[in-house]
Amino acid sequence: MRLKPEHAGDLPVLLKVLESLPLETTIVRNLDRFGSAVVRLPQGADVAEAVAEIRKRASVASVEPHYADYTS
């Protein structure tokens, strides 16, 4: 997910977003200079539901899967 620019680097805001997600959710990559972070949902979690929850937060600019790239 990427927080809005005014919240980039603001860890408490990120933690507030995570409050709406399942308890075992973990941060696997902390906020970078663009306000992007990667979080891992627990096994069996409903990804669509989690994405919908994250999107409700006013502090969030975007949320997307961790897309894979491959060599070409």
Next chain:
Amino acid sequence: MTRKPSRRVAKPRTTPRRKRPTQNSLVTFQGRPVKTILWKGVKCAAVEGVVITRRRQARPARALEFERLASIDDRSLRALGLTVVSETQALAERVMSLGAGLLPSEEPWFEPVLIDRISRIPSDPLVNEQWGFEMVNAGVVFDGNVDLSGVLLAILDSGIPIEASSLSHQDLSHERFNLGRDVVNGDADPADDHGHGTHVLGLAAAIADNQGGVAGVWQGPVLVIKTFDSQGAGSSVTFADALVAAVDFAQAKGLRLVVNYSGGGADSDTKRVAVEHARKNGALIIAAAGNSFGSAIEFPAAYSASHDNVIAVGAVKRDRTLADFCNVGPEMNVCAPGEDIISTLPNYFVTLNSEGKQTKFDRLSGTSQAAPLVAALAAHIWARRPNLTAALVRQRILDTADPVEGGQLGSGIINFQRAL
């Protein structure tokens, strides 16, 4: 009346004395020093202390007090109204520093004596098998006279051969290879455990004229960041991390930045943000179109439609037609050779060896193999024209490509000779 016998006067020698070829012909020409100058916005080599002039009728030549240069034969030039003159160092330096090709209107026309060179193919034993060189006229980059130190070519791929903490491939062991991080495994060791990155790296930058196998078309600074793992997989996040790291590195060193990304996947907000960050910082991204046999062009290559700092690259075969595996779409900008391409592979066992490839050198096909030639061309343009923006470097590559009928190759096949 008897005619006075005419006195024979010894004429001054008008033909130049032939100079012995110098040991290092790159720094002198006909015995005079050669220096790099910025002329009409382009870095080029010129003979020092010498200018060519075209004198105006109204202005007597003697008023300029030029002295014809004894060591350069300018008889053919004089037929054109031009003369090579050995002028004061001050005037020659003034001409060379002007860069616009013109002096104030009351003065005659001047320009430096610019050095031309023939195209040359390196002496490495496998160069004859690098068939793509001829198609894109890459021989012009091996003249060795252009200062490449101001441009960084970053290769975001599966890494570089490293054994016992040292660069281990004979064609990829040089101080100009800067080692960045392994962003896919999260450490500081960009050793290649797949092979794809070594192949791409060799195409772009293998050491030339070292009897080591192949030659890369870029002999300037390189940054290696490991972005794909041992299975050839990366992600939107590793792409963004690597791109940001490359921008940071180039900025810290004060270098222009060309990034080669021979991979791709889905559209992603993370990728867009990173590409935009690169654009704001003046970096140019060369990305492979993808190998899904006519599917839509992958991202980040497909950002070429919305970002003027991205070039989408497709692959062509020896017959100059689009490779069967190549993706297609309106985002395609240019193409380069990408089928059955020989280059470096790690000198130890990696994933590609388990798929039948040899160690050290072998052939691969893909848009991945086409992109590094375009990236190297971009770096060469920037080295010669340091004042261009990333968008103008991209435009030059597109404008000078050889058009190909069929409509799927974007502006066509890149052409080093025309672009440089």
